Amino acid sequence: MRGAGLPAQHMVKVRVRWGRVLLASVGLLFCLAMSVVLIAGAAEKRSGDGFPYAVAAVLLLLCASAATYVRWQLVGRECIRMDADGLSYWTTGSPWSGRHVIKWHELERMEQAPDAAPMWWMEQWGLGGGRIVLHHSGRRTRFGMDLDPKEAAELLGRMQEEFIARRQATD
């Protein structure tokens, strides 16, 4: 058990789905090439038609989405931290961190539940999913979308120990 007062942080690495990474990478390159061709072609012809630019813009958006997904798959992590303020969780390697904080007095209980996996393309946005369910203020928040049951049980045990240590320190 860690000493109370020191922040404890746990990180869960995203399990890489190489097939999806490959697919997204190919899609990224294709969209990038197509958008370059479209923009270059339209610029060369000096056409006033905005359609090629609009298509290129859509393709570039798809590029950005594919790039963020590849990054999420390769370096993405879910992080959870316990300190004096409470329990905070966020993601790294994703388009935004989605940081949330649950104050200690708001935390009711924690449990492991069957993973409610989000659609794969939603993972990087940190939407839903995860085997660890945090009950707080009457609500539920999930964490640990790539944990297997054994890892989830171990992490729950560690979080419980941290909680007890902090409570004993403040009693």
Next chain:
Amino acid sequence: MRKFFAAACLLAVQVTFAQTNISFVGQLSYQQLRNSNLSNLWGYTDEDGNEYAIVGVNGTNAQNPGGVSVVSLADPANPQEIFFRPGPASIWREVKVWNDHAYITTEAENGGLVIVDLSPLPQSTALNSVVWFDPTWTTSHSLFIDENGLLYIHGSGRGNGGVIMYDLSDPMNPVEVGEFDQWYCHDSFARGDTLYAAHIYDGFFSIVDVSNPAAPVLLGTQTTPNLFTHNVWLDDSGNNLYTTDERTNSYVGSYNISDPTDIQFQDKLQSDNGSGAIPHNTYWLNHFLVTSYYTFGVTIYDALRPHNLVEVGHYDTSPFTGDGFNGAWGVYPFFDSQNLIISDIEQGLIVLAPTYVRACWLEGNVRNAVNGFPVNNATVSITGVITADPTSISGTYATGYHTPGTYQVVVSAPGFLSATVEGVVLESGEVTFLDIDLVPLVAFTLQGSVVDAASGDPVPNAHVRLTSPTYDYEVLTDAQGIFAVPGVFSDDYNVVAGQWGWRTHCPVQQSIVIGGPSLTIELERGYYDDFEFDFGWAVSGTATVGHWERGVPVGTTFNGVFSNPGADVPGDCGAQAYVTGNGGGAAGNDDLDGGNTVLTSPLFDATTQFDPHIRFRRWFFNAGGSGAPNDRMRISLSNGITTVEVLNITSSSSAWVPVDVRILDHLERTPNMQLIVFITDDEPGHLVEGGLDLFEMVEMSPASVPDQQAEQAFSLWPNPSNGQVEIQMVSPLPATVEVLDALGRMVQEGQRLMNGRATLLLDVPAGTYLVRITSDAGDRSVQRLVIGK
């Protein structure tokens, strides 16, 4: 006579509905009175103490207009409508009463605010009423009126649809005094100079200082359990606020709001757990919460201990169950008579008599018996009572029951030995404190192997799952067929194992304890998949939603029948199947839409059998939408060279239908066979749901017929025979008998059995034949028959 019959039906319906501490008094059917459903209601008491219900009537058209109905409850067993003000049809009408005036909001176009002067009652039922319009809005959703006569209008068409405040000093001519329009407001409560507003679309309530209505000051906000804050109500102390979220399986919430800047969640409670029922409006009365609960009727919770809500009363007003906006819309609990009046959307106005009883509370701590640490997420249940409460992260729990008595309390938590405490006495209005220590279990690694039943060879990459009510483990075997499950706790487990190419070993419950023997699981060769494991079926297609997915089917219903199946095929190893979209909810939420979805099996080798048949159960439901349903399910077989369609299903049925496909009728056998199930939602869109379960490949060649199994279904004699054979089924069912030769060719077709009996007269050469009986339900049984001449 018709009235008598209707009354008898109503009485019969009421008698059958569930009830606890609430009894039926009377009913007024608006289906009979005005051919209409109802929305909300409120109560009014005149100066003589006579009670009235002010009821929002939906209406349907000009012949059956919506409006406001005033009902006398002088004889509560026989409510009588005494006044009706017609208005436009709308499913939304909300009512509140201030002194001698009723105020009614509606979302009907140009509905305005209806004001009914109730002061002539009881001397006269000629009531004056007007439709009052604020020039800045024409419709609104709901209203509240505080003790100072300040009217709060919610969800109007102005701005964000927040709260608009009016002074009712002149009851027929409200005067606007202020506005709080930061967020849309669905409902509110106000007392003194503070407003408590439910922001349904934002998922929280706000507390606002309205001492100067012209300049409201936000004091604090708090999210509610299901992020769809529908209504709020304050207790007399002003320290506790109660909420409802209008969501499936949501909760009545309890919050300590004594410090609006630091609102504390205290408890939440759900009735009819897991049914999907939706709480609608909750009201606090003398430390009880009375809640209209849509399909579950009306509930009463004891809120004397706001951190431990306990259900102490219930009356199911509605024949509907589960989710859906049917049943009890509103309840008014504030009459001196204590009668409850309920506006049940379909059943009409219902008068009930509650008996308010105090709860029997059970509270305490659950600790680790070795180190005294709190045990998080332990389940504390009172045996025989449908209530269970998990412990908090601090190890505390708070639960209870409505009926006093002596009970058994069972506490269980993952990683601990369950504890049972006998003779726990629960008394009405008393808190029983019970601390329980749980003994931690020692985790160990369970080892075992999966082998071929015939040869004893290892089965690599086989799936092995151990499940108990508390634990669930799944591992794969290695190349030597060995598996190891770390972190196992002693318990009684269902052990199931499977691999593509072997028949899944169905769950056998066995006690697994530390130091016990390793497991050896034998699998028989054969292709079988009940989808308990993921053996690699592939999903593709163009649909926008509703692709094939493996899981425990979540039933959806359409016109009273299952659209998505409510369960897998009974009798197989698990509860899973492949279905198209499994998100539950309304039938159209997650059915197949906008294209097709294709499910393709892993390769299977049909050359291992002489006359292989593919058997499975399929589901195809197609209904609703515009025009006649035009969608289809196509089932194909591929041998790696050729793909042929073996079934094209267009007729909808809400059932698992057995299918038997003889491969040789369609294709040459190869080692690279695949089953392909294609289902599509063509334009125009309809409800489309497909399912697949209990796939297997079976040998139907006479050379491999398992006689012993067949004998259980029917008898045939004499055998050997000279051609005349008597057949008797064990359970006579409508069925057909066929005879095949050793090459699987039909030598006698389709003779019907009469009362489970038939006599076959076979003019065939001597040899071995196969007698096959197929019931009309699709079940088949076979036996070998020897003909000697």
